Amino acid sequence: MTYDTIVVGGGFAGLRCARDLTAAGQSVLLLEGGERLGGRAYRRRSATSPSLDVEIGGAYIHRHHHPRLAAELDKYRVRTEPAPEATVFRNRLGPGSHDSAFPIPVEEAAEAEAGLYRLLSDAHRIDVEAGLDTQGLEDLDVPLLTYIDSLKLPPVTRQLVLSWGWNMMGQPVTEASALWALQFVAAHGYSVLGVVLSLDEVISDGTTALVEAMAAEVPDIRMQAVVESVHQGARSAEVVVRGGEVLVARDVVIATPLNTWRTIRFDPPLPPDRASVVAEGHGCRGLKILVQVTGAPEGISCTGDGVFPTLYDYMPAEDGGRILVAFTDCSSFDPTDREAVEAAVHHYLPEVTVVGVDCHDWSSDPLFLGAWVSPKVGQFSKVHKALGESYGSVHFAGSDVSLRFPGYLEGALETADRVVEEILRKRQDH
Numbered sequence: 001m002t003y004d005t006i007v008v009g010g011g012f013a014g015l016r017c018a019r020d021l022t023a024a025g026q027s028v029l030l031l032e033g034g035e036r037l038g039g040r041a042y043r044r045r046s047a048t049s050p051s052l053d054v055e056i057g058g059a060y061i062h063r064h065h066h067p068r069l070a071a072e073l074d075k076y077r078v079r080t081e082p083a084p085e086a087t088v089f090r091n092r093l094g095p096g097s098h099d100s101a102f103p104i105p106v107e108e109a110a111e112a113e114a115g116l117y118r119l120l121s122d123a124h125r126i127d128v129e130a131g132l133d134t135q136g137l138e139d140l141d142v143p144l145l146t147y148i149d150s151l152k153l154p155p156v157t158r159q160l161v162l163s164w165g166w167n168m169m170g171q172p173v174t175e176a177s178a179l180w181a182l183q184f185v186a187a188h189g190y191s192v193l194g195v196v197l198s199l200d201e202v203i204s205d206g207t208t209a210l211v212e213a214m215a216a217e218v219p220d221i222r223m224q225a226v227v228e229s230v231h232q233g234a235r236s237a238e239v240v241v242r243g244g245e246v247l248v249a250r251d252v253v254i255a256t257p258l259n260t261w262r263t264i265r266f267d268p269p270l271p272p273d274r275a276s277v278v279a280e281g282h283g284c285r286g287l288k289i290l291v292q293v294t295g296a297p298e299g300i301s302c303t304g305d306g307v308f309p310t311l312y313d314y315m316p317a318e319d320g321g322r323i324l325v326a327f328t329d330c331s332s333f334d335p336t337d338r339e340a341v342e343a344a345v346h347h348y349l350p351e352v353t354v355v356g357v358d359c360h361d362w363s364s365d366p367l368f369l370g371a372w373v374s375p376k377v378g379q380f381s382k383v384h385k386a387l388g389e390s391y392g393s394v395h396f397a398g399s400d401v402s403l404r405f406p407g408y409l410e411g412a413l414e415t416a417d418r419v420v421e422e423i424l425r426k427r428q429d430h
């Protein structure tokens with residue numbers, strides 16, 4: 001049988017492509033390499049509180065910034081609720097106490113404003129729909145630390161920006177690209193605070209609720225089908241699955257993480273403009289670590305100069321303690337090192353007892369090879385827009401190649417719309 005389209009990857013991008021192409025009357029097969037759907041939206045039993053479910057990957061949403069996601073949630077009547085409110089602050093942002101929601105001291109306000117004004121002006125140079133390689137932005141594609149230092153921010157503001165920069169980039173600020181951080185600011189309505197405030201809501205019954213609702217409208221899904229190669233012919237493409245089975249379709253959608261594309265053999269090879277980025281991979285090694293503790297107050301929020309740049313409340317644990325969420329990266333931190341976890345937590349909260357640690361290392365999982373997308377310095381000012389462009393009958397979707405909202409659930413949905421449109425337009429033309 002020749003399918004109209006084979007979609008590879010069962011995250012939100014692949015699910016939306018497969019569902020919407022099916023709804024448009026196309027025959028579609030969805031191939032997922034793993035044992036579950038949802039990809040980096042991953043809710044599972046907690047390793048430290050086994051009666052509870054936790055989000056190991058993407059969790060936080062913002063209805064204004066994520067309109068497609070909001071529409072999906074409404075379509076399936078999937079409920080959302082506010083993310084846990086931060087009410088108790090224990091920041092480490094330099095000498096003095098900065099334990100408040102807005103920790104910039106009044107004596108820094110004028111200098112902070114001047115530095116942040118420059119940051120916002122640079123962000124305003126970015127057209128978030130155009131691709132970062134088409135806008136003469138090379139001068140901003142420098143290490144984030146170098147860029148932040150050039151803003152001459154006063155000390156508390158500088159540390160605040162560094163800490164959130166590390167959290168959001170998922171790699172050390174010496175290696176992350178300032179251009180990517182500015183892209184995040186641009187995507188959030190050209191607002192620095194907007195990036196942080198977008199951690200606004202969570203899905204009440206978990207991301208699984210939405211994954212299952214979408215998957216119910218995709219009739220043909222095959223699990224544990226790891227795609228190893230794609231061969232394009234004149235009229236169709238062959239998709240080879242681990243084990244040797246060959247499946248045939250008029251079009252193929254690759255909706256797997258960018259860093260996995262190097263594990264798929266493309267014939268003919270990927271166009272040279274993007275092959276080098278694909279071979280090298282982007283630089284995100286982000287770690288989201290769930291730390292169960294006793295003795296921490298509800299609503300705790302810590303930001304600062306620790307190896308966890310951010311550490312904040314997530315949910316009550318089953319033993320009456322709290323589960324906190326920490327962000328860092330796996331080249332700076334080993335989450336299996338219990339003493340290191342305790343030291344990192346005690347940096348902010350010396351009085352708490354660490355009960356257990358729960359984490360998924362996305363960077364060493366062969367179906368992901370990284371967390372959310374975050375380029376290395378010099379990558380995306382050279383090659384960006386082309387990463388999501390089709391060649392022949394192969395199309396590319398997924399949050400990693402979103403222009404508008406990369407690194408977010410919303411970005412995955414956005415790219416699905418582009419690919420569905422590409423394929424349906426092609427059908428009309430033939």
Ligand SMILES: Cc1cc2nc3c(=O)[nH]c(=O)nc-3n(C[C@H](O)[C@H](O)[C@H](O)COP(=O)(O)OP(=O)(O)OC[C@H]3O[C@@H](n4cnc5c(N)ncnc54)[C@H](O)[C@@H]3O)c2cc1C
Binds near residue numbers: 036
């Ligand atoms: C720790 C973490 C925290 C995050 N926090 C947030 C957040 O708070 N808010 C937010 O909006 N976003 C967040 N994100 C980002 C968000 O989760 C992702 O951008 C989004 O889920 C990606 O969806 P996708 O469909 O593009 O790819 P994925 O969800 O990665 O789906 C790709 C699928 O392809 C499959 N696959 C891979 N290789 C193959 C192959 N060869 N053959 C077949 N199948 C294959 C994978 O198993 C996977 O199921 C976070 C991500 C991580 C990792």
